Amino acid sequence: xxxxxxxxxxxxxxxxxxxxxxxxxxxxxxxxxxxxxxxxxxxxxxxxxxxxxxxxxxxxxxxxxxxxxxxxxxxxxxxxxxxxxxxxxxxxxxxxxxxxxxxxxxxxxxxxxxxxxxxxxxxxxxxxxxxxxxxxxxxxxxxxxxxxxxxxxxxxxxxxxxxxxxxxxxxxxxxxxxxxxxxxxxxxxxxxxxxxxxxxxxxxxxxxxxxxxxxxxxxxxxxxxxxxxxxxxxxxxxxxxxxxxxxxxxxxxxxx
Amino acid sequence: xxxxxxxxxxxxxxxxxxxxxxxxxxxxxxxxxxxxxxxxxxxxxxxxxxxxxxxxxxxxxxxxxxxxxxxxxxxxxxxxxxxxxxxxxxxxxxxxxxxxxxxxxxxxxxxxxxxxxxxxxxxxxxxxxxxxxxxxxxxxxxxxxxxxxxxxxxxxxxxxxxxxxxxxxxxxxxxxxxxxxxxxxxxxxxxxxxxxxxxxxxxxxxxxxxxxxxxxxxxxxxxxxxxxxxxxxxxxxxxxxxxxxxxxxxxxxxxxxxxxxxxxxxxxxxxxxxxxxxxxxxxxxxxxxxxxxxxxxxxxxxxxxxxxxxxxxxxxxxxxxxxxxxxxxxxxxxxxxxxxxxxxxxxxxxxxxxxxxxxxxxxxxxxxxxxxxxxxxxxxxxxxxxxxxxxxxxxxxxxxxxxxxxxxxxxxxxxxxxxxxxxxxxxxxxxxxxxxxxxxxxxxxxxxxxxxxxxxxxxxxxxxxxxxxxxxxxxxxxxxxxxxxxxxxxxxxxxxxxxxxxxxxxxxxxxxxxxxxxxxxxxxxxxxxxxxxxxxxxxxxxxxxxxxxxxxxxxxxxxxxxxxxxxxxxxxxxxxxxxxxxxxxxxxxxxxxxxxxxxxxxxxxxxxxxxxxxxxxxxxxxxxxxxxxxxxxxxxxxxxxxxxxxxxx
Numbered sequence: 001x002x003x004x005x006x007x008x009x010x011x012x013x014x015x016x017x018x019x020x021x022x023x024x025x026x027x028x029x030x031x032x033x034x035x036x037x038x039x040x041x042x043x044x045x046x047x048x049x050x051x052x053x054x055x056x057x058x059x060x061x062x063x064x065x066x067x068x069x070x071x072x073x074x075x076x077x078x079x080x081x082x083x084x085x086x087x088x089x090x091x092x093x094x095x096x097x098x099x100x101x102x103x104x105x106x107x108x109x110x111x112x113x114x115x116x117x118x119x120x121x122x123x124x125x126x127x128x129x130x131x132x133x134x135x136x137x138x139x140x141x142x143x144x145x146x147x148x149x150x151x152x153x154x155x156x157x158x159x160x161x162x163x164x165x166x167x168x169x170x171x172x173x174x175x176x177x178x179x180x181x182x183x184x185x186x187x188x189x190x191x192x193x194x195x196x197x198x199x200x201x202x203x204x205x206x207x208x209x210x211x212x213x214x215x216x217x218x219x220x221x222x223x224x225x226x227x228x229x230x231x232x233x234x235x236x237x238x239x240x241x242x243x244x245x246x247x248x249x250x251x252x253x254x255x256x
Numbered sequence: 257x258x259x260x261x262x263x264x265x266x267x268x269x270x271x272x273x274x275x276x277x278x279x280x281x282x283x284x285x286x287x288x289x290x291x292x293x294x295x296x297x298x299x300x301x302x303x304x305x306x307x308x309x310x311x312x313x314x315x316x317x318x319x320x321x322x323x324x325x326x327x328x329x330x331x332x333x334x335x336x337x338x339x340x341x342x343x344x345x346x347x348x349x350x351x352x353x354x355x356x357x358x359x360x361x362x363x364x365x366x367x368x369x370x371x372x373x374x375x376x377x378x379x380x381x382x383x384x385x386x387x388x389x390x391x392x393x394x395x396x397x398x399x400x401x402x403x404x405x406x407x408x409x410x411x412x413x414x415x416x417x418x419x420x421x422x423x424x425x426x427x428x429x430x431x432x433x434x435x436x437x438x439x440x441x442x443x444x445x446x447x448x449x450x451x452x453x454x455x456x457x458x459x460x461x462x463x464x465x466x467x468x469x470x471x472x473x474x475x476x477x478x479x480x481x482x483x484x485x486x487x488x489x490x491x492x493x494x495x496x497x498x499x500x501x502x503x504x505x506x507x508x509x510x511x512x513x514x515x516x517x518x519x520x521x522x523x524x525x526x527x528x529x530x531x532x533x534x535x536x537x538x539x540x541x542x543x544x545x546x547x548x549x550x551x552x553x554x555x556x557x558x559x560x561x562x563x564x565x566x567x568x569x570x571x572x573x574x575x576x577x578x579x580x581x582x583x584x585x586x587x588x589x590x591x592x593x594x595x596x597x598x599x600x601x602x603x604x605x606x607x608x609x610x611x612x613x614x615x616x617x618x619x620x621x622x623x624x625x626x627x628x629x630x631x632x633x634x635x636x637x638x639x640x641x642x643x644x645x646x647x648x649x650x651x652x653x654x655x656x657x658x659x660x661x662x663x664x665x666x667x668x669x670x671x672x673x674x675x676x677x678x679x680x681x682x683x684x685x686x687x688x689x690x691x692x693x694x695x696x697x698x699x700x701x702x703x704x705x706x707x708x709x710x711x712x713x714x715x716x717x718x719x720x721x722x723x724x725x726x727x728x729x730x731x732x733x734x735x736x737x738x739x740x741x742x743x744x745x746x747x748x749x750x751x752x753x754x755x756x757x758x759x760x761x762x763x764x765x766x767x768x769x770x771x772x773x774x775x776x777x778x779x780x781x782x783x784x785x786x787x788x789x790x791x792x793x794x795x796x797x798x799x800x801x802x803x804x805x806x807x808x809x810x811x812x813x814x815x816x817x818x819x820x821x822x823x824x825x826x827x828x829x830x831x832x833x834x835x836x837x838x839x840x841x842x843x844x845x846x847x848x849x850x851x852x853x854x855x856x857x858x859x860x861x862x863x864x865x866x867x868x869x870x871x872x873x874x875x876x877x878x879x880x881x882x883x884x885x886x887x888x889x890x891x892x893x894x895x896x897x898x899x900x901x902x903x904x905x
Contacts, residue, residue, distance in 0.1 A: 014798065030628070037542035042751035047795030053478040054519045057622065058394065059300045075626055098449055099799040109298065111417055117406035118361030125356035130370035136363045140388065142474060147299055158618075172421070183361070221622075224460060226726020 003028045008036065011090040014099045020088065021045075027078050033089065034062050034073035049100035052154050057219060060148030064101050064147070065090045068219045070150040081232040106163060108149050111173045116198065118180055121187040135184040142179035142228055144220045145172060151214035151224060157207045168204030171214035171224050176204065177229035181235070196236040205233060218239075257524035257862050261454040261716060265291040267461045267697070268443055269297070270485060274393075274689030275669025275696070276430045276464030277400035278353075282697030283462075284407055285591075290406075290697075291446055291456055293425045295480050299401045302466050302478045303321035303689065305391025307383025307521035307619065308377055309692070311683030312350035316367050317374040317383035318566070323347040324888050325381055330684060331889075332547075333577045334647070335377040335831045336500070336846055336897040340881045342675040346684070346691050353690035354386050359404070362399040364388055367793040376526040377576040377679040383653045390521050396686055428454075432805060433492040433665065433722040436711035440492070442663030444721035448804070451797025453722055457713050460704035463489055463650060463659075463667040468502075468819070471812045471848020473755075473762035476508055476519040482808040483815030485613055485671035489650045490814055490871075494659040495652035495851040496671035498649035499815070500822035501832040503680055503768045506581035507641025509614055511598035515627045517642040520602065520620060524546075524637075526576045526885050527616055528563055528844050529604040531585070534592035540573035541599075542563040543584035547841075547896045548576060554684040565878070567743040579679040582641040586767055589640065598800050599640035605633055641767055647680055648822070649673030649852060657696035663709070664703060668696035678831025728806035731792030750806040757784055757812055765820045765895025774824040781820065782869060785813050817871050823872055825850055843899040847878050 006027045009020040014117075025036055034052055052062040055074045060072050064075040067088050082089055096144035151171040157164050169177075174247055179187050179193040180203060199205040210233075212225040267283040269276045272294035303644045313326040326347040331338055333678060354372065358364070361892040363459070364386050365373040374383040386396040409417040415421075425445070432444040442457040465485030469477025486496055507520040525531070533539045544552050552573045553559035559572030567822065574581070583599050595601055604613055608632035614621050617632070624630040650667035651660045654675065659665040676684060731747040764777035791806040828842040829835050855872045880902065886894065894903060 017493060028513065031514040032627070035514045041801060046749070046751065046793065047800045047801040049801060053296055053300050053302070054305050055478070056305065056515075057626070058391070058619070059296075059304050059478070061296065061300050077627070104449075105297065110508075113408060113412075115410060119330075120359045120361075124359075126352065126359055127429050129355075129358045131366055132365075132370050132372075133366040136366060140363050140365075143388070143398060145306070145398075146393065146394065175463060180361075181361070186361075243719055 006036065006078070006083065007086040008040070009086055009088040010101070010119040011035070011049070012045075012100050013097065015097060017228070020090075029048045031078050032074055033066055033078065033087070036078065037073060037089070049098070049102045050100055050165075058146060060219075063092055063148045063150050063153065065153075067092060072148055072150070072219050075219055083085055092149070093157075094101070094122070094146075094153040094159045100155065105149055106214040108147070108172065110154055111215030114169065114175075115173055115176050116180075116188065116193055116195070118183065119191055119193070121185050122190065124185070127195055129185060130149045131184045133227070138182045138227065139179045142175050144194070146171065146220060148219060150217040150219065154213045155216045156213065164166065164204070164207060164255045169209050171229065172231065173177070174199055174203060174205055174208065175222070175224050178232040181232065196232060198230055200236040205229070205236060208233070260722065261452070263291075263456050265289050265453070265456055265458045267291070267462065267700045268293065268458045269464060269697070269870070270443065270454050270488070271301070271464035271466060271669070272399065272424065272426075273303040273394050273464060273466055273669060274296060274686060276301070276462070277404060277464045277669055278398070278690050279464055279666075279697035279700065280422060281403055281407065282694045283701040286698060286701035287700035288460075289459070289489055290422050290701075291425060292423070293427050293428050293430055293443070295457070297425065298424045298426045299397055300886040301397060302480055303686070304394045305476070305519065306396070306686055307390040308394045308523045308526065308685050309375055309387030310350070310354055310396065310686040311377070311380060311384050311681065312354045312386055312687055313347065313382075313384060314354065314372060314374065314386070314471070314481030315350045315706060316371045321384060323670065326350070326384065327861065327885065328888055329380050330681060331677070333681035334679055335841060336677065337830065338677030339674030339878075340885055341597060342692070343677075344885060345654060345695075346675060346688060349691045349862035350687040353687065353694065354645040356401050356494035357396070357690075360399050360403040362395055364395070366772060374577065375523060376571075378522055378525065378575045378581070379852065380683065385526075387523070389619050390523050392686065396689075398857075411750055428806070429804065430488060431725050433488050433592065434713050434717050436714065437664070438661075438663060440662060440713050441711035441713045444718060446725060448799050453725065453838040455718055457711060459708070459711055460664045460666065460700040462657075462700050462900075463665070463671050464669045465671050467646045467670045468812070468815045469643045469646070471757040471761050471816045471819075472515040472766070474508065475643040476505060476517055477643065483811045484808070485667065486649060486818070487814045489659055489662075489667060489671075490663050490664065490818075490852070490854050492665060492852070493857055494662045494665055495651050495853045496649055496818055496848055497651040498678070498822065499646070499673075499818040499852055500826050501647035501678045502819060503832045504582045504641040505644035506585050506641055507602055507630040507639040508577055509628065510595070510638050510640045511597035512628060514667065516622070518627070519642065519644070520639050521617070522578070524602060524604055524617060524620060526628065527604070528607045528857055529574070529602055530572070530607065531574050531581070532587045532601045532603060534595060535593055535815075536702045538574075539588050540584055540591070542575065543580060543587070544573050544576065545580060547893075548580070552576065565719065567877065570808060573887055574792045577681060579834075583834060585639075585641055597638050597639040601636035602639045603636035603762070605635055607676060608785045608866060610634070643762075645670060645685065647673065647676045647678060648819070652887045655695070656699040657692050658699060666696040666700045668692040678833060694741060725807060728791055728793045728803055733788050738753055745790065748787045749791045750793065750802055750809060751808055753784055753788055754777070754812070757781075757809070757816060760784070761816055761819070765816070765823055767782040767835050768834050769823050771824065772822050777825070778817070778869065781813060783816050785870075788813060796831060811872070814870060819867050821833070821869070821871050821873050822850045825875075843897065846897055846899065847902070848880055849876050850874075851876060
C-alpha cells in the first residue's frame with residue numbers, strides 16, 4: 001500500500017462562468033477519480049458539486065471529462081495516470097453547466113420522450129410472449145445502456161453544433177430506436193409506425209456519419225455504431241429506395 | 257408568511273426506484289394525478305444495482321414450482337418472522353408482475369422454448385429468478401422508466417402536456433411530510449439545482465425511498481440510501497417495525513479498499529461458484545444449521561451433481577440463505593483462515609469455461625477486471641460481508657401498504673417492513689418492489705380520489721420545515737440553551753460526522769452484536785446527534801453536496817438509533833440479527849415485533865439525553881399464521897420455529 005499526493009485541476013463555477021481550480025490531494029492504492037473528488041469534498045471543498053450514485057459503473061451518474069476525455073469517474077482508476085501528471089476534471093461539454101461538475105442533461109430526457117414507445121402485440125397477453133434468446137440478444141445489447149450520456153456528449157453532431165440539438169436525437173436515442181426496431185414482438189408496424197423511417201425523418205439519423213466516437217466512449221462496451229446505427233441506416237435506406245417496399249406501401253394504403 | 261411555490265396533486269410518490277415507479281404507474285392508471293419526487297436523476301435509482309433477478313414462481317425452468325413453494329421458501333428465509341400475509345400476496349402476485357413487464361418492453365433472458373429463463377438462487381427450492389445476465393435491476397428500472405414515458409406520451413396526445421397527469425421531479429429531496437391533523441396533507445421539498453423550497457399538496461403520499469446502508473461503513477448501497485423514508489415516516493408519526501434486522505450480503509468486494517463493499521452477485525454461487533478458505537476447503541459444509549440440515553448436500557459430490565440433477569440431489573450449502581453464509585465467512589476470517597485481504601475466496605474459474613463466465617456474469621467480469629485487476633475466469637475473487645439491505649421498515653397493512661396511524665401515508669419496497677421477516681432471500685426484493693409498489697399506488701389512488709375532503713397545508717409547518725432545512729447555513733450562531741463553551745465551538749464538518757457514524761454502526765452494531773457494544777453505540781449516537789446540530793455548510797444553496805449531507809444526517813442518526821435500540825432489545829439471534837451473547841434462535845421471540853416510534857411526537861428533535869434518546873421502543877405479539885398457510889409445512893419443520901402453544905392452536 002503506497003499513497004502519494006496528486007495534482008488536480010477541477011473546473012469550478014456555474015452558468016455565469018468559472019475556472020479551473022488547483023488542488024493537491026492524497027491518493028491511495030486502487031482508488032478511482034471519484035474517490036479523489038470525494039476526498040476533496042470532505043477535506044478541501046465541501047460544496048464541490050458532483051453527481052454520483054452507485055460508484056460501481058452501473059448507474060451512469062458520475063460522467064465528466066477527465067483530461068478532455070468523456071469518462072465515468074467511478075470507473076477511471078488513478079493507476080492509469082502517471083504520478084506526476086496533473087489530472088484535469090471538467091464537466092460534460094455538450095450540456096449547459098449547472099454548477100462545478102454538474103451539467104443540465106435535460107436534453108436527453110426531452111429526446112427520450114420523443115421516441116415512440118414499445119407497441120405490445122395486440123393478440124398476446126401477459127405470460128404469452130415467446131421469443132428465442134438469439135432473437136432478443138441484439139436488443140439486449142442496447143438495453144445494457146446505463147444512460148451516462150457520454151455518447152451524447154462526445155458526438156460531434158451536437159458537441160460542436162448546438163443548433164443540431166433540435167433535430168438530432170443523439171446516439172443513445174437512435175440506438176433506442178434500433179432496439180425497438182429489432183425487438184422480436186414490437187408491433188409498431190401494425191399501427192402504421194415505421195421506426196426506420198421515423199429515425200431518418202424525425203430524429204436525425206442522417207446526421208450521423210459513423211465516426212464511431214460514441215462507441216469509443218461507451219463504458220458498457222456497446223457497439224453503438226456497428227450494431228445499432230449502421231443497421232438502422234441500412235434498413236432505413238432499404239425501405240426508402242426498395243421499389244417493392246415502395247409499391248407495397250402504395251397498395252396497402254389504397255386498400256385501407 | 258411562507259412564500260414557497262405550491263402545487264396540487266392527488267398522489268405523491270417519494271422515490272423513483274422499482275417500488276416508487278411501479279406505484280406511480282398504478283396510481284396514474286387508476287386516474288390519480290401523480291407526482292414522483294426523487295433525489296437523483298430519473299432512472300438512476302439504487303434498483304439499477306440489483307443483479308441476480310426477480311423471484312417469481314412462473315415454473316418455466318422447473319414445472320413443480322408454484323406460489324406455495326415460493327411462500328414456504330420466503331418464510332424459511334425470514335425464519336418465520338415475516339408478516340405472513342405479505343409473503344403470501346408476494347408469492348401469489350409475483351408472476352403476473354413479471355409478465356406485465358414484458359408487455360412494457362422488458363427483454364429477459366429466454367429458455368430454449370422461448371419463455372423467460374429462471375436461475376437458481378440461495379434459499380429458493382427451484383430455479384426461480386427471471387433475469388437479464390447480471391443486470392436485472394437495470395432492466396427493471398429502464399422498463400418502468402420507459403413505461404412512464406409511454407404514459408406521458410399518451411397524456412401529451414390528449415392534453416398537449418407530457419406532465420399533465422404524471423410528473424417526475426428529479427434531483428429534489430423531501431425533508432418533511434406535512435399533515436392536517438392526523439392525515440397527510442403533502443410534502444415539503446427542495447430542488448437541488450436551485451436550492452429552492454417547494455410544497456406539493458396531496459391527500460396521499462407513498463414512501464418508496466429504499467434503505468439505510470449509508471449509515472454503515474462497508475456497504476453495497478449508493479449515496480441515496482440514507483434512510484430518508486424511514487425517518488420521514490417516524491417524523492410523521494408512523495412506527496417502524498423490526499429495525500434490528502439488517503442484511504449483510506455475504507459477498508462484497510474486499511480489495512482494493514476504495515471498492516470495499518461493492519456487491520458480488522449471488523448469481524456467482526447460483527451458477528456454480530464455490531466458497532473456499534485459505535486452506536482451499538469448501539467450508540460451507542461445516543455451517544449448515546439444524547433447521548436446514550435435511551435440505552442441503554453433505555458432500556461436495558452431491559452438491560455438484562445437484563446442478564445437473566436437482567430432483568435426486570440436494571443443493572450445495574453455498575446456496576444457504578444470506579445470513580447463514582455471511583456468518584460463516586465472518587467466522588472463517590476470525591479463525592485465521594481468510595484470504596490475504598480479510599475475506600474468503602469465491603471461485604468460478606475452476607467451475608466453468610471462461611466464455612460461459614463472460615456470458616452469464618458479464619458485469620462481474622467487467623467489475624473485477626476494471627476495479628481490481630482480477631480476471632475472474634482465471635483466478636478466485638476475494639469476498640466478504642457487506643451491508644446490503646434492511647428488512648425492518650415502516651409498519652404497513654399487508655394488503656394496502658398503508659402505514660399505521662397516519663391516514664394517507666403508504667410505504668412500499670425496502671422502506672416497508674414485514675415482508676422479509678428477519679432475512680430476505682435474494683431475488684425477493686425486485687418482486688417485492690413490483691407487488692407492493694403496485695398495491696401502494698392502487699390504494700393511495702383510491703384514497704386520494706375518494707370522497708373525503710382534501711386536506712389543507714398548514715403554513716406553520718411549512719415555515720418550521722424551511723427553518724430546519726436552512727439551519728446548516730447558520731450553524732455558527734448561538735443556540736438557546738447551550739452554554740458559552742458550546743457556543744464558541746466552530747461548526748462541525750458534516751463529512752466527518754458521517755464518517756464517524758458509519759464507523760460506529762459498522763464496529764458496534766454490525767454483523768455480530770454484543771450488549772456492551774450496542775450501549776456504547778447509543779452513547780456515541782447521542783454525542784453525534786448533539787454535534788450534528790452544529791453541522792455547518794459552506795457556499796450557497798445551489799447544488800450543494802455539503803448541505804445535502806447535513807440534512808441527510810438527521811435521517812441517518814434517527815434510523816441508526818432505531819437499529820441499535822431494537823438490536824439491544826432482541827436477546828436472541830435470528831436472520832439478520834446475530835447476538836454473540838445470545839447465539840440461539842428462541843421460539844418465544846418469533847411472535848414478537850419490535851416497534852420504534854418517535855419519543856417526542858411534536859416533531860422537535862432536541863438533543864435529548866443519551867439514555868432515552870429520540871426513540872421509544874414497544875413490543876407486540878404478531879397475529880397467528882393462517883392455518884391453511886401453516887398446513888403447507890411439515891409438522892417436523894414447524895416445531896423448530898413455532899412455540900408449543902402456537903402448534904396446538
